Amino acid sequence: MQIRYYERRGTRFTCADCGWTGLGSELEQGEVFAEIVEWDCPHCGRKVAFAQFPDLDETRRAAEGGNRDAQAALEDWPRNR
Numbered sequence: 001m002q003i004r005y006y007e008r009r010g011t012r013f014t015c016a017d018c019g020w021t022g023l024g025s026e027l028e029q030g031e032v033f034a035e036i037v038e039w040d041c042p043h044c045g046r047k048v049a050f051a052q053f054p055d056l057d058e059t060r061r062a063a064e065g066g067n068r069d070a071q072a073a074l075e076d077w078p079r080n081r
Contacts, residue, residue, distance in 0.1 A: 005051040006062035006070050008039065013048050015041035024049065 003011060008024035015021075020043040030038035030047055038050045054062070054070075056077065062070035 001049045003049050003051050005037075005054040005058070006067045008049065008051060009069070011049075015044060015046055015048055017041065017046040018044040020044065 001013070003024075008027070011024045013022065013024055013027065018041060020041050022042070024039065026042055027039035027048055028042050028045075030040040030050075032038075036050050036052050038047050040046060041048050054073075059070045059073050059077065063074050
C-alpha cells in the first residue's frame with residue numbers, strides 16, 4: 001500500500017500474510033531506496049506499506065498541519081535545497 005510519508009504513524013494497517021493489525025508507528029522500517037522507504041509487519045516481516053520520501057513542499061505542508069516529524073525535519077532541512 002502506498003501512503004504519504006508523514007501519514008504513516010497514525011494510519012492503521014493490516015498485514016495480508018499474518019493478519020496483524022496496528023498503527024503505522026508500530027511498523028518496522030524495511031528496505032530504504034534512493035526515493036522510497038518500505039515498512040514491514042512487526043510480526044512476520046512482510047512489506048505492508050511504502051512511501052516516497054517527501055520533498056520540501058510536502059514537508060512544509062505537513063509541518064503547517066501540525067505533524068511533529070515534519071516540523072523536526074524542517075529544522076534539519078539542508079539550507080542549500
